Amino acid sequence: MSRPLAGKTVLVTGGAKRIGREIALTLARAGASVAITFGGSQAAAEETVRDLSALDVQAMAVRCELRDPEDVKQSVGAVIEEFGRLDILVNNAGTFESVALEDISVEAWDRMFEVNTRAPFLVAQAAHPALREASGRIVNIGSLGGLHPWATHGHYCTSKAALHMLSQTMAKAWAPEISVNCVAPGMIVQGEVGAGYEEFARKTPMQRNGSAEDVAAAVLFFATAPHFITGQLIAVDGGLGL
Secondary structure (H helix, E strand, O other): OOOOOOOOOOOOOOOOHHHHHHHHHHHHHOOOEEEEEOOOOOHHHHHHHHHHHOOOOOOEEOOOOOOOHHHHHHHHHHHHHHHHOOOOEEOOOOOOOOOOHOOOOOOHHHHHHHHHHHHHHHHHHHHHHHHHHHHOOEEEEEOEEEEEEOOOOOHHHHHHHHHHHHHHHHHHOOOOOOEEEEEEEOOOOOOOEEEEOOOHHOOOOOOEEEEEEHHHHHHHHHHHHOOOOOOOOEEEOOOOOO
């Protein structure tokens, strides 16, 4: 069972860098063939594909404008055409910014929802026929900010809370063929240092900030857990939200 996803195919949105890259690599180590989408990070996407291929799996990268419904359909279709199937979708791509609530523009609000909430819906909708045929899985990447209000991240928190509800709605609407779950990371650090990060680590019960590997392990759990587990949310936050 060292490669429990052998023979499976995965699509990870925003998989070229950071958490998305680690998710892609973790699922590839488990034996899955992996496609990633990217926006402007072509060089990083090409490097990630090389690293995925080195794990003895099929790998590809597709440039996709996740705010464009037609581009989403074409990109998902290209992945399915290349691999011949799709078993697991990981909606990882997202955007984040800190703005005082009273200063958030309509444009910033709409963009946050387009990327964090509407895009996962569009990708899942495009992937639905293939996932249904494969009795597949969807794992959405939410946020601790979707569970707890952060005063200077109003549009971000609201978009992620909506994604959490979307995950439950998908789970109910697309059962029994597709299981849908959600991973909600807390403070995840990837090399960043500073007093602010240290403060978060001190007030986290586990006494450290999270890593991309922590998030990827939770995704792997949902990718390999009993299909009967659906509509669930795991906070990967070291107890920060308690």
